[in-house]
Amino acid sequence: MKPGADIRAFMERLGHDFGHPELLIRALTHGSIASSTRPDNQRLEFLGDRVLGLVMAEALFKADRAANEGQLAPRFNSLVRGETCAAVAREVGLGEVLKLGRSEMLSGGRRKDALLADAMEAVLAAIYLDAGFKAAEAVILRLWASRLASIEDDPRDAKTALQEWAQAHGMPPPTYEQTDRSGPDHAPVFHITVRLSDGRMADAKGAGTKRSIEQEAAQTLMSRLENGT
Incomplete structure (x- = not known):
């Protein structure tokens, strides 16, 4: 199978030249357009999630040999969660080459976090099956490099941090x-408006998923709480 120009360009952005491009095509195929002769990417997504998890766990383990499990776990979760995978997918232009059914395209599927995250994991599995673990690891470490370098000691998402703050008080x-x-x-x-039972609140407005705007509202309120305002 000879890939088209858009797929070849995507391979270049990924940094992996597929010997079996049909694996990549499958990784980019959403269930809305799948058929008996064109399988979707769900099985690859399952495998890619595990490949990403192993690479991130090992990278974090090596990066900070003094960190305990309680410190490593939230860092790991921050790096492998769906929002992070979707952000990486956007950076490599994955949405541009997603294979979607008409209804999913019309509903903005190329911009949906869930679809992008799933497809990103499927692409990682495709690399693993095409060329082995080391090839997948190299791509993952390059695409996640800035996030690994700047991972915070406490990278909990804002909604979790705010809930824990409320419970502690x-x-x-x-x-x-x-x-x-x-x-x-x-x-x-x-x-979105977020409120605590004592009346303190914050707002956020923007495009994206409802969850992402909730995160922004929670972050705004957390910042106010930390600054004593």
């Missing part, structure tokens, strides 16, 4: 309310 978990939604269905803009 004897409060119930914070509540999140969608106060507005605008824009087209394929590119919605959410306005």
Whole structure:
């Protein structure tokens, strides 16, 4: 199978030249366009998640030999979570080459975090099957390099950090309310308000997933709490 120009360009961005490009095509094929002769990427996603996990675990283990499990676990979770995989996928232009059904394309599938994250993991599995673990490891370490270099001691997501802060201060978990939604269905803009039981609150508004805007609101409130405002 000879890949088209868009797939060859994607290979260059990945930094891996597939000997079996059909593996990459499968990794980029979403269930909305799959058929009996064109399997989707779900099985590859399952494998890629494990390949990514092993590479990240080993990289973190080697990077800080004094860190204990309690320090390594949140760093690991930050590096392999769906939002991170989706961000890496955007950086390499994965959405541009995703194979989607018409309805998924019209609903903005090329920009959805879940689809991008799943496809990114599937692509990593395709590299692993094409050329082995070392080839997959090299690609992962290069694409995740800046995140590995800047990983924080406590990289919990903002919603988790805010919930733990509330519990530590004897409060119930914070509540999140969608106060507005605008824009087209394929590119919605959410306005989210997060509140603590003592009345302190923060807002965030932006395009993306509802969860990502909730994270922004939580981060804003956490910053205020840490600064005593």
